[in-house]
Amino acid sequence: MSHEHGHEDGCCGDAARRLDAAVTRMREKSLRVTAPRMSILRVLSESANPLSAEDVHRLAGHGAFDLVTAYRSLGALEEVGVVQRHRIERGKTLYALASGHHHHHVVCRRCGRVERLPDCDISRIEGPAWAKGYADLTHVMEIYGVCPNCAANG
Amino acid sequence: MSHEHGHEDGCCGDAARRLDAAVTRMREKSLRVTAPRMSILRVLSESANPLSAEDVHRLAGHGAFDLVTAYRSLGALEEVGVVQRHRIERGKTLYALASGHHHHHVVCRRCGRVERLPDCDISRIEGPAWAKGYADLTHVMEIYGVCPNCAANG
DNA sequence: ATGTCTGCAAATCCTTTGCATTTTA
DNA sequence: TAAAATGCAAAGGATTTGCAGACAT
Numbered sequence: 001m002s003h004e005h006g007h008e009d010g011c012c013g014d015a016a017r018r019l020d021a022a023v024t025r026m027r028e029k030s031l032r033v034t035a036p037r038m039s040i041l042r043v044l045s046e047s048a049n050p051l052s053a054e055d056v057h058r059l060a061g062h063g064a065f066d067l068v069t070a071y072r073s074l075g076a077l078e079e080v081g082v083v084q085r086h087r088i089e090r091g092k093t094l095y096a097l098a099s100g101h102h103h104h105h106v107v108c109r110r111c112g113r114v115e116r117l118p119d120c121d122i123s124r125i126e127g128p129a130w131a132k133g134y135a136d137l138t139h140v141m142e143i144y145g146v147c148p149n150c151a152a153n154g
Numbered sequence: 155m156s157h158e159h160g161h162e163d164g165c166c167g168d169a170a171r172r173l174d175a176a177v178t179r180m181r182e183k184s185l186r187v188t189a190p191r192m193s194i195l196r197v198l199s200e201s202a203n204p205l206s207a208e209d210v211h212r213l214a215g216h217g218a219f220d221l222v223t224a225y226r227s228l229g230a231l232e233e234v235g236v237v238q239r240h241r242i243e244r245g246k247t248l249y250a251l252a253s254g255h256h257h258h259h260v261v262c263r264r265c266g267r268v269e270r271l272p273d274c275d276i277s278r279i280e281g282p283a284w285a286k287g288y289a290d291l292t293h294v295m296e297i298y299g300v301c302p303n304c305a306a307n308g
Numbered sequence: 309a310t311g312t313c314t315g316c317a318a319a320t321c322c323t324t325t326g327c328a329t330t331t332t333a
Numbered sequence: 334t335a336a337a338a339t340g341c342a343a344a345g346g347a348t349t350t351g352c353a354g355a356c357a358t
Contacts, residue, residue, distance in 0.1 A: 032312055032357050053348080066315050071348060073313085087241055087296070092347075106283040109290070117282040124278070126297060128271040129260040134299030136263070141295035143280060145288035186332050186337060207323080220340050225323060227338085246322075 015045040018097055022082045029080040036065035037073050041082070041097070049105070049114040050086050050094030086140055108147035117143070169199040172251055176236045183234040190219035191227050195236070195251070203268040204240050204248030204259065242268075242296055260297045264304035271297070 022041050026033055039060045044051065051059070053070045060070075074095045077083040084098040101119045108114075123130075126137040176195050180187055193214045198205065205213070211224045228249045231237035238252040242261050248268065255273045262268075277284075280291040 030312095030358095034313065034357070036314075068316080068349080069314060075349095076313095106286065106288050106291075108288070115286060117286070125295075126299075129297045129299055132260065132269060132271070133302035133305075134260050134262070134297075135302075135305050137260075137297060137299040139295060139297040141279075141293060143283050143288075143291060143293040145280075145283055145291040148287035148289075151287075151289050184333090184337090188332070188338065190339075222324080222341080223339055229324095230338090 018099070019045055021100075022077075022097065025080055025082050026077075031076055031080060034073075036060075036069045037077070039064050040070060040073050040077070044083065044095065044097045047096070050084075050096040052092055052094055056095065086142065104141050104143060106143045106145055106147075108150055109144050110146055110150035113147050113149075115147075172253075173199055176231075176251065179234055179236050180231075185230055185234060188227075190214075190223045191231070193218050194224060194227050194231070198237065198249065198251045201250070203270060204250040206246060206248055210249065240268075240296065241294070258295050258297060260299055260301075262301035262304055263298050264300055267301050267303075269301075 019038075019041055023033055023038075026037070031037075040056055043056050043059045047055075047059075053074055054067065056074065057065070057067045057070045065073075074083055074085075078085055078095070081098055083095050086094045086096065102122055103119050104117050105114045106117060120141075122139075125139055125141075129137055173192075173195055177187055177192075180191070185191075194210055197210050197213045201209075201213075207224045207228055208221065210228065211219070211221045214224075228237055228239075232239050232249070235252055237249050240248045240250065240259060242248060256276055257273050258271050259268045260271060274295075276293075279293055279295075283291055
């Protein structure tokens with residue numbers, strides 16, 4: 001399964017700027033800036049939507065680095081908040097560059113198109129969990145539907 | 155890892171009634187009502203929160219049926235809407251009796267404990283996608299945090 | 309220098325599949 | 334008795350781990 005769609009500068013914002021921010025963050029957290037990691041970040045920054053570790057590996061060019069390195073690097077980058085994980089159906093995991101703004105996407109069930117939604121009201125979403133005494137909250141969400149285009153034609 | 159917590163009649167509603175409804179639904183869909191399946195439904199109905207296939211297998215008593223049967227039955231029951239799947243971290247899947255009410259859960263990152271949250275305000279969640287013209291919406295969400303217990307001890 | 313990454317191979321975990329046998333409707 | 338479900342063994346896919354060598358800082 002593949003999840004990439006075009007090369008239009010990520011799903012939001014300016015790729016170069018985001019790469020810079022990512023590198024800064026890595027240095028802050030004393031992660032080493034290596035060729036495989038830069039390659040991974042580049043691939044993610046060029047993708048309009050989240051990619052699996054395998055997608056990243058393949059899109060970087062198979063010889064660029066090992067698949068294991070993709071997993072390890074994506075994990076490391078996620079720990080420092082540069083990358084965001086999305087757990088998806090059938091136990092798969094997708095990764096995307098974390099944008100400064102927390103938001104979600106709608107995925108069209110028919111054509112696979114992905115659209116960004118307005119920033120998420122985190123406190124409203126996580127509030128009930130907070131009320132139960134949970135701390136250090138995060139959440140992942142995927143919204144599915146049929147896009148206007150597919151509804152009209154398809 | 156284990157996820158069961160207590161035997162207080164499922165995460166909502168009356169266990170016996172829910173079992174009845176489940177059986178009715180199975181017959182409607184020409185699923186056969188077998189001992190393993192009833193055992194699975196009983197275990198789920200007695201659990202306050204979602205269980206993994208292994209949890210179900212263990213709680214039913216290891217000799218009751220094969221783990222593979224747990225997977226297959228849970229899958230079949232999910233297809234007819236009697237059971238609901240929740241995908242959580244590390245590629246794991248938890249199952250719960252489907253309740254009429256749409257809701258989400260908080261998962262403790264440390265101990266894996268899962269707690270049900272109040273009913274979800276679907277319109278608020280899916281509203282932004284609706285506004286973009288998407289139809290036939292659904293969504294999945296998982297909230298992660300550290301439960302009060304783990305925060306106090308670990 | 310030195311603590312981090314990386315590649316490679318092998319392991320692990322969860323889940324699914326194949327097939328012969330048993331069971332339900 | 335015919336279709337569906339089960340058990341057992343084995344396969345499968347995604348992700349992780351161990352370890353020696355390579356690399357960034």
